[in-house]
Amino acid sequence: MEVLRIATSGSVDDGKSTLIGRLLYDTNSIPQDKMEALHAASKRKGLDFTDLSLLTDGLVAEREQGITIDVAHIYFSTPTRKYIIADTPGHIEYTRNMVTGASNAQVSLILIDARRGIVEQTHRHFFIANLLRIPYLVVCVNKMDLVEYSEARFNQIVEDFQQMLDNAGFKGQEVKFIPISSLYGENVASRTGAIDWYQGATLLEYLEEVSFDHEDRLHPSRFPIQSVIRPRTTEYHDFRGFAGKVASGHFSVGDEVISLPSGQKSRIKTIEQFEKQLTVAHARESVVITLEDEIDSSRGNMLVKTDEVPVQLKEVSANICWMDQQKLVSGKTYLLQHGVNRVKAKVQQIHYVTDVTNHLQNTEKTEMGLNDIGKISLKTAAPVFADAYQANPANGAFILIDEFNNTTVAVGFIE
Amino acid sequence: MTNQINWEFPQALEDEAIYILRETVAQFEKPVLLFSGGKDSITLVRLAQKAFYPGKIPFALLHVDTGHNFPETIAFRDWLVNSLGLDIIVRNVQDSIDQGKVQEETGKYASRNALQTVTLLDAIEEGKFDACIGGARRDEEKARAKERIFSVRDEFGQWNAKMQRPELFDILNGKINIGENVRVFPISNWTELDVWNYIVREKLEIPSIYFSHEREIIERDGLYWPYSPYLNTTADEVPYRQKVRFRTVGDMTCTAAVISEADKLEDIISEIMEAKISERGARIDDKRSEAAMEKRKQAGYF
Numbered sequence: 001m002e003v004l005r006i007a008t009s010g011s012v013d014d015g016k017s018t019l020i021g022r023l024l025y026d027t028n029s030i031p032q033d034k035m036e037a038l039h040a041a042s043k044r045k046g047l048d049f050t051d052l053s054l055l056t057d058g059l060v061a062e063r064e065q066g067i068t069i070d071v072a073h074i075y076f077s078t079p080t081r082k083y084i085i086a087d088t089p090g091h092i093e094y095t096r097n098m099v100t101g102a103s104n105a106q107v108s109l110i111l112i113d114a115r116r117g118i119v120e121q122t123h124r125h126f127f128i129a130n131l132l133r134i135p136y137l138v139v140c141v142n143k144m145d146l147v148e149y150s151e152a153r154f155n156q157i158v159e160d161f162q163q164m165l166d167n168a169g170f171k172g173q174e175v176k177f178i179p180i181s182s183l184y185g186e187n188v189a190s191r192t193g194a195i196d197w198y199q200g201a202t203l204l205e206y207l208e209e210v211s212f213d214h215e216d217r218l219h220p221s222r223f224p225i226q227s228v229i230r231p232r233t234t235e236y237h238d239f240r241g242f243a244g245k246v247a248s249g250h251f252s253v254g255d256e257v258i259s260l261p262s263g264q265k266s267r268i269k270t271i272e273q274f275e276k277q278l279t280v281a282h283a284r285e286s287v288v289i290t291l292e293d294e295i296d297s298s299r300g301n302m303l304v305k306t307d308e309v310p311v312q313l314k315e316v317s318a319n320i321c322w323m324d325q326q327k328l329v330s331g332k333t334y335l336l337q338h339g340v341n342r343v344k345a346k347v348q349q350i351h352y353v354t355d356v357t358n359h360l361q362n363t364e365k366t367e368m369g370l371n372d373i374g375k376i377s378l379k380t381a382a383p384v385f386a387d388a389y390q391a392n393p394a395n396g397a398f399i400l401i402d403e404f405n406n407t408t409v410a411v412g413f414i415e
Numbered sequence: 416m417t418n419q420i421n422w423e424f425p426q427a428l429e430d431e432a433i434y435i436l437r438e439t440v441a442q443f444e445k446p447v448l449l450f451s452g453g454k455d456s457i458t459l460v461r462l463a464q465k466a467f468y469p470g471k472i473p474f475a476l477l478h479v480d481t482g483h484n485f486p487e488t489i490a491f492r493d494w495l496v497n498s499l500g501l502d503i504i505v506r507n508v509q510d511s512i513d514q515g516k517v518q519e520e521t522g523k524y525a526s527r528n529a530l531q532t533v534t535l536l537d538a539i540e541e542g543k544f545d546a547c548i549g550g551a552r553r554d555e556e557k558a559r560a561k562e563r564i565f566s567v568r569d570e571f572g573q574w575n576a577k578m579q580r581p582e583l584f585d586i587l588n589g590k591i592n593i594g595e596n597v598r599v600f601p602i603s604n605w606t607e608l609d610v611w612n613y614i615v616r617e618k619l620e621i622p623s624i625y626f627s628h629e630r631e632i633i634e635r636d637g638l639y640w641p642y643s644p645y646l647n648t649t650a651d652e653v654p655y656r657q658k659v660r661f662r663t664v665g666d667m668t669c670t671a672a673v674i675s676e677a678d679k680l681e682d683i684i685s686e687i688m689e690a691k692i693s694e695r696g697a698r699i700d701d702k703r704s705e706a707a708m709e710k711r712k713q714a715g716y717f
Contacts (some may be wrong), residue, residue: 001423034691037416055557070579072560073553075606082425084604100581116706241470245434245585274465285431286466292491296561337586340438384564399586406590 001077002212007086007105007134009098009125014111019182020074020087021052023204025190030055060148070094071101080208096323099128099411103397106255107210108134114147114179122358127356130168130406131319132375133393136210137175140203144195145181151197154179167359170390182214208411216283219392220310221249222385223257224339228393231287241272241288242297246288248394249308249323251289252280258309260302260385264295270303285395300341302385312383312397316345316375317415318391321373322407328368328376333396335401336380337351345400351375375415389413422684429462432601434585435564436466436521436548438609439599440473441591448597449535450476450503452488454663455550455602458610460495461617463548475502477542479535481527482509483645483666491622506538514591523635523647524667536572539596546589548599554606564603570594611684627660627678635658638671662687 008016024030030038034055042051074085086095086101094187102108108129112122118184127135139161145329147153157176165175180187189204200207251257253270256268271278272288281287289303297303304310316336322328329348336345352361353374361374389396400410426614439446440445448463450456463472478492507525511517516537517530539547551658563582591597600650602610614621629652631642640646641661642654645668659672660683677683 001421001540003425003427019576070576072557073604074560075554075604077421077606077608079421082421082606082609096581097579100583103583104585226434227441229467229470230436236469241469243437243466245430272468283674284427284430284432286437288468335590337588339586340441397584397586399581399583399588401588401590406588406592408580408583408588411581 001080001082003082003084003134004005004087004107004207004210004212005084005103005105006107006109007088007090007098007129008109008206009102009129014109015182016111016115017053017054017055017087018051019140019142019180019188020085020112020186021055022182022188023085024055024074024076025052026185027076027078027204042388046136054160070097075262078204078208083207093371095128097323099126099132099321099323102128102132102134103411104132105132106212107136107138107207108132109138109140109396111288112139112141112157112161114141114143114153114157116151117157122161123357124165126164126168126351127354127359127373128321130170130173131321133170133390135215136172136191137173138203138206139175140182141177142182144179144186145184149179149181149186149195154198163167176201178206188294189389206341214283216248216392216394219248219283220308220387221251221255221305221392222247222310222387222392223251223289223394224301224341224407225297225301225303226340228297239290240294241270241290243288244303244340245286246281246283248283248392249305250280250282250349251303256306257291257303258306259295259297260304260309261312261383262296262301264293264297266291266293266295268292302339302341304385310385310387313414314380314383315348316378316380316384316386316398316412317351317375318378318398318412319373319375319415320368320400320410320412322368322370322410324407325370326402326409328372328410333403335403336378336398336412337386337401338386338398341384342401343384345378346380348377349378351377370399376412386414388415422615423614424609428602428605428609429465429613431585431604432462433466435587435601438589439465439548440586442587443597444621445505445542446474446546446548447477447504447539447542448467448472448474448548449550450478450492451550451664452478452484453550454493454610454614454625455535455552457619458479458494458602458605458613459548459550459619460499460501461613461619463496464499467494472499472501475504475546476549477504477506477535477538477544477547479531479538480505480507481531481666482507483643483668485622485661485664485667487624488622488664491620496621501561504538504542505699506534507712508534509532511537516647521647523649525647526666528669539572543595543654545591546597546599548601550602551598551599551600552605552607552610560600562600562603564600566600567591568596572596574598578665595652607687610682611664611680611687615680615684622664624661624664625654625683626660627655627675630672631655632657632659632672639674641667641670643667648699705709 072087087102088098187191187202225242226244269290333346351365353365387395396414398412510535632639633652660675677686
């Protein structure tokens with residue numbers, strides 16, 4: 001069974017949590033006791049309807065303020081698919097949590113309040129979804145009931161959004177617009193008949209049909225080594241296997257591989273998945289690889305095919321999203337973690353900070369603050385075996401860690 | 416729409432969990448697996464076995480025994496540890512009570528559920544464990560839905576929900592400051608159904624109380640409570656025998672039974688899919704308030 005990962009985002013009060021509540025409700029994913037708890041909680045808040053958003057806002061502070069602070073993960077399934085929704089905050093100060101939620105998504109679901117149209121946060125959310133190159137974008141124009149289900153209003157918003165798409169850096173996203181009312185369930189999992197001028201798919205129908213192209217299997221083959229398995233038992237005395245998850249592409253028994261950074265070559269002897277022997281391992285599969293020859297490889301190294309060797313970068317140019325209260329300081333050294341490999345990296349230069357609403361690049365800035373997005377260059381203490389994010393996303397992203405407090409301060413996308 | 420059962424386990428979830436376990440062992444000095452004897456921690460043991468095969472599981476199991484466990488769970492625990500040759504550390508809530516660190520609750524709702532946090536934190540400190548691997552899932556409860564895969568806890572085991580580290584793609588940052596430790600949740604993205612489908616696919620053994628059996632129960636607050644010497648009952652709560660099973664494995668004082676004839680895994684799964692109440696709906700410990708889980712997590716609960 002396939003797993004489809006969706007990230008939702010929207011401005012405060014766009015009705016994002018209500019939409020998710022609606023999806024769960026209409027797919028029978030809310031058990032009776034949870035439903036009863038929702039009724040009771042809504043009543044305590046003095047509401048005369050069942051507030052489905054109370055289902056996802058899991059923290060006391062969120063329920064008090066009626067906002068989403070951190071990513072909530074919500075699960076439901078249909079007979080064909082398992083869905084994971086990362087429900088992310090719309091508030092500007094929690095943008096980093098939005099990036100967190102969106103980083104694993106195949107579908108980005110952007111909500112727009114039909115009355116307000118595109119707002120500053122729509123730009124920000126779209127910019128991030130585009131920066132992350134999320135393949136599918138669903139734009140739900142919500143609260144259609146409050147604009148009398150007006151087709152003209154919907155078309156206006158689509159037109160405005162189209163302008164944003166025209167300015168986008170990455171043009172390869174598939175975009176779908178759906179007029180919905182999450183309060184009444186129109187075009188979420190079913191049609192209520194309120195909108196007769198829209199004949200397209202409901203949100204759930206669309207999600208059920210999004211195709212998995214498994215594009216990452218076609219990308220260059222990368223196997224970051226997590227650890228070396230050496231049991232040293234009588235039965236497996238000479239066993240030496242490299243444990244890891246295939247980042248992209250695929251590896252087959254007999255493939256000639258090169259280990260980075262040592263440059264030593266060998267051939268794949270076996271690919272093992274517990275007691276099973278495989279002939280091929282595809283992207284995202286966790287396996288153990290053994291080689292014909294004893295070569296020097298350990299955690300943080302990478303196996304690649306001899307005809308697909310990545311450039312070994314010591315100067316990294318990347319778009320980053322800054323995620324920490326403390327500002328990014330040019331000249332400061334951070335830890336760069338690319339996959340499972342960590343190296344020291346010094347910030348050489350901040351090239352510009354991008355205004356996500358109009359895509360203008362401010363080259364005057366000498367620092368980056370919380371939630372800023374911009375381009376920097378770094379110098380690393382040891383080579384990084386990365387691809388450009390746009391060519392191979394699975395091997396093109398990294399995080400920066402502050403060495404003094406160990407927190408994750410940025411995510412970067414290699415140019 | 417009716418609930419149709421998809422029996423196929425999503426393989427992506429196993430690959431993800433194995434990756435997380437390998438990261439845990441690579442990034443931490445002394446990980447430990449928090450073992451409760453329930454289906455989720457049994458699943459974790461299987462995943463750990465696979466992640467490091469043909470090597471041994473490179474960490475011990477830690478069981479915080481409240482003294483109120485189902486005897487069937489303890490028997491299962493001992494069987495599993497023996498048959499797989501695992502290392503296990505057992506720490507008892509009774510010791511924390513004897514040391515005067517916690518006080519036994521009184522009244523008819525008395526349970527040791529909240530008390531075990533203190534025993535757990537002491538065991539973490541004593542064992543110098545910097546990573547505790549747990550079987551919590553995000554679909555269980557809405558505070559858990561917010562938790563990261565690598566969830567940093569301070570010296571007092573506290574979870575700061577409003578200041579969680581960003582977690583991007585599958586890049587896991589296990590760097591921590593002295594005194595901090597990390598709770599690791601490899602099956603965060605699994606649902607109850609995923610766990611059951613995995614148990615079927617992997618042909619895993621589970622404690623007998625998951626299957627229908629006859630036992631003495633009492634009725635209280637619309638729930639069926641297992642009758643045991645640990646349960647404080649009132650005069651009008653008269654135990655009687657009934658065919659039941661348990662959907663989760665917790666203490667005998669805070670886990671309610673469901674009336675069931677399901678004695679095969681397939682029947683259990685069908686029953687769950689048709690059930691009108693959620694998994695934790697039978698957990699009396701969650702019923703204390705809407706924020707019961709968040710409060711316990713802040714205090715260091717697993």
